[in-house]
Amino acid sequence: MALLKLCIALLTFFTLASSMDHQIVLSSSQFNTYKCSHFGSTLSLPNTTVKSAQWLPNGTVIQLEQGYGLASCGWVTQPIKRDICRIVMHVDTSPRSNLTFEAWLPNENEWNDRFLSTGNGGNSGCLRYPDMAYSSGLAFAAVGTNNGHNGSSGIAFLNNDDVIEDFAYRAVHTGVVIGKQITQKYYGRAHKKSYYAGCSTGGRQGFKMVQDFPTDFDGVLAGCPALNFPSLQSWSGHFQPIFGNPGDDTYVPQGPHWELIHHEILKQCDGLDGVVDGIIEDTRLCRFRPEALQCSPGLDGKNGACLTGSQVGAVRNAFTDFYGVDGNLIYPRMQPGSEIMASEQFYANGTFLYSTDWFRYVVYDDTEWDPETFTIDDAQNAIIQDPFKISTWNGDLSPFEEAGGKLIHYSGLMDATITSDKDFWYYDHVSRTMGRDSHSLDKFYRLFRISGMSHCVGGDGAHNIGQRFSDFAGLDPEHNILEALVQWVEDRRAPDTITGTRYVNQSNHALGVDYERRHCRYPYRNFCHDPLNYKDPDSWKCII
Numbered sequence: 068m069a070l071l072k073l074c075i076a077l078l079t080f081f082t083l084a085s086s087m088d089h090q091i092v093l094s095s096s097q098f099n100t101y102k103c104s105h106f107g108s109t110l111s112l113p114n115t116t117v118k119s120a121q122w123l124p125n126g127t128v129i130q131l132e133q134g135y136g137l138a139s140c141g142w143v144t145q146p147i148k149r150d151i152c153r154i155v156m157h158v159d160t161s162p163r164s165n166l167t168f169e170a171w172l173p174n175e176n177e178w179n180d181r182f183l184s185t186g187n188g189g190n191s192g193c194l195r196y197p198d199m200a201y202s203s204g205l206a207f208a209a210v211g212t213n214n215g216h217n218g219s220s221g222i223a224f225l226n227n228d229d230v231i232e233d234f235a236y237r238a239v240h241t242g243v244v245i246g247k248q249i250t251q252k253y254y255g256r257a258h259k260k261s262y263y264a265g266c267s268t269g270g271r272q273g274f275k276m277v278q279d280f281p282t283d284f285d286g287v288l289a290g291c292p293a294l295n296f297p298s299l300q301s302w303s304g305h306f307q308p309i310f311g312n313p314g315d316d317t318y319v320p321q322g323p324h325w326e327l328i329h330h331e332i333l334k335q336c337d338g339l340d341g342v343v344d345g346i347i348e349d350t351r352l353c354r355f356r357p358e359a360l361q362c363s364p365g366l367d368g369k370n371g372a373c374l375t376g377s378q379v380g381a382v383r384n385a386f387t388d389f390y391g392v393d394g395n396l397i398y399p400r401m402q403p404g405s406e407i408m409a410s411e412q413f414y415a416n417g418t419f420l421y422s423t424d425w426f427r428y429v430v431y432d433d434t435e436w437d438p439e440t441f442t443i444d445d446a447q448n449a450i451i452q453d454p455f456k457i458s459t460w461n462g463d464l465s466p467f468e469e470a471g472g473k474l475i476h477y478s479g480l481m482d483a484t485i486t487s488d489k490d491f492w493y494y495d496h497v498s499r500t501m502g503r504d505s506h507s508l509d510k511f512y513r514l515f516r517i518s519g520m521s522h523c524v525g526g527d528g529a530h531n532i533g534q535r536f537s538d539f540a541g542l543d544p545e546h547n548i549l550e551a552l553v554q555w556v557e558d559r560r561a562p563d564t565i566t567g568t569r570y571v572n573q574s575n576h577a578l579g580v581d582y583e584r585r586h587c588r589y590p591y592r593n594f595c596h597d598p599l600n601y602k603d604p605d606s607w608k609c610i611i
C-alpha cells in the first residue's frame with residue numbers, strides 16, 4: 068500500500084507539474100516502469116535477493132541470460148504476450164542449494180486476480196519461460212523457478228541432497244510461498260485463487276503439491292506426470308538391455324522397421340474404437356501381437372519388411388509390463404501408438420539420457436556408472452532410495468479434497484517418453500487407497516485421456532487443448548484445459564469432456580482446423596458410432 072501511495076503521489080506530482088508547464092506527462096508505461104523497478108528495489112523477503120525488476124511491454128522478446136536460459140534448456144529468447152513486471156530473484160533454500168526464481172506480473176488493471184505457478188521438465192534445471200509467457204499472457208500472476216539447478220543435466224545432484232530436495236518438492240513450494248507474498252505486495256491485495264500448471268516432471272510436481280502441500284493450490288493441472296519417478300528412470304533404462312546396441316540380434320534400427328511396427332499396431336488396434344483413422348482411442352484395449360511381423364523362413368528382414376525372431380522377442384518385451392526382483396510391477400509397458408517417436412528417442416540407441424543421470428548422480432553418486440550394466444537390482448536400489456519420496460505415489464488425496472482443491476490430470480495416448488499406462492495405474496491406486504469409485508472421485512479429481520497426443524504437446528490427433536501456447540485452440544473452457552480448471556474451481560462446473568483440435572498443419576494454425584474431438588475422462592472410453600463422419604465430434608460417445 069505504501070508503495071501505491073508513493074506512486075500515486077508521484078503521478079499526481081507529475082500531472083500537476085505537466086499541467087503547470089505543459090511539458091512533463093507521465094504515461095502509463097512510465098508509471099508502470101517506475102512502479103516495477105521501485106517495487107524490486109524495495110522488496111525484502113527472507114532468503115531472497117532481487118537481481119532485477121523491469122517492466123516490459125507486450126511483444127517484448129526477452130533475451131534469456133545464458134545462466135538461466137542455458138542452451139541445454141533450448142530457450143534463447145522468449146516473446147511475451149502482454150505487459151508484465153518481470154522480477155528475477157535468487158532464493159537460498161539451504162546453505163548448499165538455491166533457486167533462480169521469477170515472477171511475471173501483469174499490470175494491475177489487467178490482472179485476473181489469480182496466482183499461477185509453473186513447473187519444470189525432465190531433470191531440469193530449466194525455468195519454463197514459454198509457460199510463464201502463456202500464463203501471464205492469460206493475465207495470471209505467474210511464477211516459476213529453475214528447480215534448484217541450471218540446465219537439463221542432473222549432475223548438480225551429485226553428492227548434494229539439498230539440490231535433490233529442491234528438485235523433489237522444495238523449489239515449487241518455496242516459489243509458491245514467496246510468489247504469493249510478492250503478488251500481494253505488488254497489487255496491494257491478495258490473489259483470489261491459486262493455480263498450478265505443469266507437464267512431465269511438471270506434472271509430477273503438481274501431484275507432489277497435491278499430496279504434500281494440499282493448500283498451496285485451489286486448482287492443479289498436471290499433464291503426463293513423471294509419477295513413480297525412480298521406477299520411471301529404471302523403465303527408461305531397461306530398453307537398453309532389451310534392444311542392445313547396433314549389431315546385436317535384438318537391435319531394431321530406426322526407420323523402416325519401426326514404421327512397419329507402427330503400421331502393424333494400427334492394423335491390430337486402430338479399429339477397436341469404431342473407426343480406422345490412424346488414432347487409437349483406448350490403448351488399454353490394444354494387445355499388440357508382434358509375432359505377426361515374424362519373417363518367413365529364409366528371409367532376414369534387413370530391408371525392414373519383417374522382423375527376426377530375436378527382434379520380435381525384443382519388441383514383445385518392450386510392450387510388456389516391467390516387473391522387479393520381488394515380483395512387483397516396476398512400470399507398465401510401453402504404450403502402443405508411440406513407437407515411432409520412441410524409436411527416435413531411445414529404442415534406437417540403447418541408453419536413455421535421463422535414467423543414466425539419475426543412477427550416476429543420485430542412486431550411486433558414481434559418475435562412471437555404466438548404463439549397459441543395468442539390471443532389476445539397480446531398479447530395486449532406486450525404489451528403496453526414493454529420496455524425499457520423489458516417487459510421488461501417495462494415493463490418499465483427501466487433504467487436498469477437503470481443502471476444496473480440484474485436480475485435472477491429462478495423459479497423452481501417444482506418449483513415447485512416459486507410458487500413459489501409468490496414469491490409469493495411479494488413478495486406480497487412488498481409487499483403492501481412498502475407497503472411492505470413479506463417480507465419487509469425479510468430485511475433485513478427473514483424468515482425461517487425450518488420444519493422439521505425444522508427451523505433453525504434439526502428436527497425430529486432436530492434441531491441442533490449450534495445455535501450452537504451442538497447443539492453443541481457443542480460450543473457452545471446452546477448448547482450453549486451463550480455463551476448464553478455472554471454471555471448475557470458481558464456478559463449480561466440472562468438465563465432462565475436453566475438446567481437442569487437430570489442425571490441417573500444426574505449424575501453421577492459420578491453415579484451419581482438420582477436426583475436433585471430445586476427449587473422455589477415465590474410465591470412460593471414446594467410441595465412434597458413425598465412422599463415415601469420424602471428423603464430426605458428435606459421431607463419438609464416451610462409453611464405459
Ligand SMILES: *[C@@H]1O[C@H](CO)[C@@H](O)[C@H](O)[C@H]1NC(C)=O
Nearest residue numbers: 133134135165167215216217
Ligand atoms: C543459475 O544461473 C544463474 C545465472 O547465471 C546464477 O545466478 C545461479 O547461481 C545459477 N544457479 C546455480 C544453482 O548454479
Ligand SMILES: *[C@@H]1O[C@H](CO)[C@@H](O)[C@H](O)[C@H]1NC(C)=O
Nearest residue numbers: 125126147148149150177204
Ligand atoms: C499483445 O500483442 C499482440 C500482438 O500485437 C496482440 O495480439 C495481443 O492481443 C496483445 N495482448 C494483450 C493482452 O493486449
Ligand SMILES: *[C@@H]1O[C@H](CO)[C@@H](O)[C@H](O)[C@H]1NC(C)=O
Nearest residue numbers: 112113114159160161162163
Ligand atoms: C531461509 O533459509 C533457511 C535455510 O537456509 C531456512 O531454514 C529458513 O526456513 C528460510 N526462511 C524462510 C522464512 O523461509
Ligand SMILES: *[C@@H]1O[C@H](CO)[C@@H](O)[C@H](O)[C@H]1NC(C)=O
Nearest residue numbers: 157163164165215216223230
Ligand atoms: C547456488 O548453489 C550452487 C550449488 O548447487 C552453488 O554452486 C552456487 O554457488 C550457489 N549460488 C549462490 C549465488 O549461492
Ligand SMILES: *[C@@H]1O[C@H](CO)[C@@H](O)[C@H](O)[C@H]1NC(C)=O
Nearest residue numbers: 313321415416417418419420
Ligand atoms: C546414440 O546416442 C549418443 C548419445 O546420445 C549419440 O552421440 C549417438 O550419435 C547416437 N547414435 C545413434 C546411432 O543414434
Ligand SMILES: *[C@@H]1O[C@H](CO)[C@@H](O)[C@H](O)[C@H]1NC(C)=O
Nearest residue numbers: 571572573574575576577578
Ligand atoms: C506446414 O506449415 C509449415 C509452416 O508454414 C510449412 O513449412 C510446412 O511445409 C507445412 N507442412 C505441410 C505438410 O504442408
Ligand SMILES: [Ca+2]
Nearest residue numbers: 337342344346
Ligand atoms: Ca481409431
